[in-house]
Amino acid sequence: MSDGFSVNIMQQQHLLEQRELSRDELIALQNKRTGVTVFQISWIMAFVCLIVVNLQLRGDFASWPPPGVEALEKVLPTLATVGLLVSMALTRSGLKSIQREQLSVFKSQWGVAIGLGAAFLAVMAFEWVTLPFSGQYSTVFRVMIAYHAIHTIVIGYIMIRVYRNAANYDAVHNWAVEAAAKLWYFVTIAWVLFYVVIYLI
């Protein structure tokens, strides 16, 4: 029988042997991993919902942006998006560094990643504040940006907490780093979806 449980246990036998995790600890770790994955798949739908809202609202107008409304400026947000993507890559590298117990490398990678995240937030806050009111075009933009920013701030705060506690993690006990990293991937991917809808189509 090759149900998920057995396969997982078999694939991770080396964890039991090399990382000195008990069977219960291994199942707990597996549960947390599955839990975060299901959460990601689930909550991305809230962002898809706002994308649907955006698309349906623009369908009510002859053009988008509506006639007489100036289109959004793209250069800064595009740079911020690139920065966020780099941040995601660095977050992933940092996770690998912790798994290799390279603490100082981790700290420098996550330090830059968090800095890029903060820069992204600052750019989007600037866009949010400076966009003139233009009815639905600006409203749906502001709601989407704010909705994403709330997630960025909360998950960014988790990243900072993990970064500050970095000395407590090692090759075996690094679930907090992994969880924070996966949530940051979520923030990035959710933003890429928004970016495509807001700026490209």
Next chain:
Amino acid sequence: MATITRPLPGGARVDEHRPRLSEYLRWSVDHKIIGVQYMVTTFMFFIIGGSLAMLFRTELLTPQLDLVQNGQQYNQLFTMHGTIMIFLWVIPFFAGLANYLVPLMLGAKDMAFPWLNAFAFWIIPVAGVFMISGWLAGQAEAGWTSYPPLSTLFSGDGQTMWAISLHLLGISSILGAINFIVTIKNMRPEGMGYFQMPLFVWAILATSIIVVMSTPFLAGALTLMILDRVAGTAFFNPAEGGDVLLWQNVFWFYSHPAVYIMVMPGFGIISEVLSVHSRKPIFGYRAIALSSMAIALVGFTVWAHHMFTALTPELRIPFMITSMIIAVPTGIKIFSWLGTLWGGKLHLRTAMLFGLGFLSMFVIGGINGVMVAAVPFDIMVHDTYFVVSHLHFVLFGGSVFTIYAGIYHWFPKITGRMLDERLGKIHFWITYPAFFFTFFPMNILGMLGMPRRVAVYAPEFQTLNVIVSISAFALGISTFILIYNVFHSLAYGKRAGANPWRALTLEWATTSPPPAHNFIGDPVPFKNPYGYGTEAAFAYVKAIEDHFGAPDEPPLTRELTPKPASSGD
């Protein structure tokens, strides 16, 4: 195949332990305590929601206003009735039952995330009380569907509270569903693949998938509604470039799949109850399991059938087709259940009676569901009592009947006591006809043209409305027979023993109620959870009785002649 005969690896006999009342009143991370907390709390909301129904059925005894002073008050009554019954009764009750049963059925000690489990529960009473207290601020009055502009431009502040409360309930629902998915995926015992899981667990898996994929849409829609009400946005206001249909699209993208959230766990209950009480393997195990997944999938493609009258004609047809297609997996289940009953030794205990009651009434709900899926018919009966009849046939005849079946079936496991069968049968024989005569005349009223959600109606509809109201009162009263039975049986009920129904699923292979962490040692699941009537099944059940002792008075008097174990589905 099923050669395992001992459910437990030896060890000392475990004494039954019923938790103290105070344990149910405080924070607990034990899934069994949480399950009971869910079920009792939601039953209280059921009584509140039912009482509201009694009030507006009293109003509808006459064609003119008498109990309420205006239509606004009437709107508030049915708005809160619908919302409470859906979001504070049916959905969370099933979550509670699943909380109690899923870890037991999987032979696990608890859910994957016990703390999260408790957190998900405690959101519910807080959100429920917050929503009901909307009456202090001008209660929500836009119906449970809360279409704008009534919900955004006209309702009182209670509507904002309604939206916030639903937001919280949605989060609770998502957290619970994540917990179920992880538990089912990772915590099955060795020897139990997906296709050896009890069908109730399959149903909860399918339901949880729907919850995690659709409920975030509700969160998005409610966020916009709250912003429209308090922050000056105009997403749903056409006068400012908004779109009222936007709400309908997004809301129904959640709420149609939510219909299956409300009934799929009931399907799971029925699969357990019919098989156990007819002493026969379930017919078409895989068909039932996979049709749940099919319903979960197709359920996401039908939402716009709630908006036929607002859709352009070319969009109606695809949604009509998908809405009719979804009847197919449901039909597969119905015929599988009939196949299960066929040739079985039926034990007409109360749980079984409600199971059979469900089958008959749900089929009516399914048939008038297919009728409203047909565009020409739907346009004729749109927003009439026909729709009210349909949704109650599926949500009462479906969900609530299965909840009752589940209560009678698992009460012995949860409390260690049998529910009184005589009272149970009285409960059933009042509920069943009262239900039918409450909701079937609504079909006729709908086809005669009586609109839903009105307090004042044409005098020619009065006779049928009086029949409906009197039946509704009987239906309301019948609930108290169950409540009395619960309290009476808790005090005086016969001891249930571990396995009063001689069932094969793992929740029966431990004491009633189960001890902390559910099992002593790792229980060994019977290979086919519905393999009744085989020698191996007899040996398995006997091993449970040898280990835990037989019930005070074995309720079974008839049994299929044991046959050698077969490799049935």
